[in-house]
Amino acid sequence: MFLTYIMTMTRQKMLIQKKIIHFIETETVGHKLEIISLLTQKHYHSGRKVFVSVPSLEAQKYIDQLLWSSPPESFIPHSSSSHERVMIAVSPALPNETEVLINLSPAPHAEAHQFSYIYELEDKTSPQKAQQSQVKRQSYTQLGYNVLIHQGIPD
Template sequence: MQTQVIFNIMPDEADDQHAHWHQACVVAADHYRNNQRVYIYTQNQADAHQIDELLWAFDPDSFVPHNLVGEGPQNGSAVEISWQAPTSRRPILINLTSTVPDFASQFSHIIDFVPADETLKQQARERFKACRQWGFNVDTKTLSVKQSSTG
């Protein structure tokens, strides 16, 4: 099965360097509601803890079961967050790092983001090229400011 990659292009109005983190939480929640297990991969431990906190607070009307890798139930919650390679199989990877992780091909779907910030946008272009070179099926989706869900 060929890995499907979607690069979500953040609107220029979303100029906060971490605006895509909120969108990542929305995407994780959507996949959880569709009974899909998600792995959120972050650049470092501090980012993983920030995403963990965001998932607690981003939508007060809905709870998304999540944990940092090594915490929570034996097989992890529906959404796992880590800065390290996964130890269990999940179909969906949300990549919040500056590169395409070495283990990316073990996922059937990868969600990535193209932030409005120029430096981060250039890093996203490099990830896009890398995904194509790996033979992944790569597509883009432009998000609007009011859009709250992606697939």
């Protein structure tokens, strides 16, 4: 039993070490919303399933409205259930076969290792949020992830 646990943890750590967490710098609320919208569009149009993890029902409703209205010329079909390719949820439960995580929650996502693409916002809209972003980066690094910081959306 103990040996099985050790083997499972070792395999999970090996998976984590290969994963990259992309932190995208944002300095205004408008820029944060633009990044969320552009990331979602990019992966949606590439045919990937996207999971937007939010900290509250209020945030879920806000992001829901954002994706219905931005950009104005097109909307991204999404829901709070796993029926659409884009899911917005407070729940840590993961939709099946989802490749992309956009984590808007204040803590690192516990299941980040299950995604192919992992995004966090390097939120510089206030000193408190900048500190929170730094703590998240350090947490991911301590867990064995590779962390990259970008000034725009990575290719």
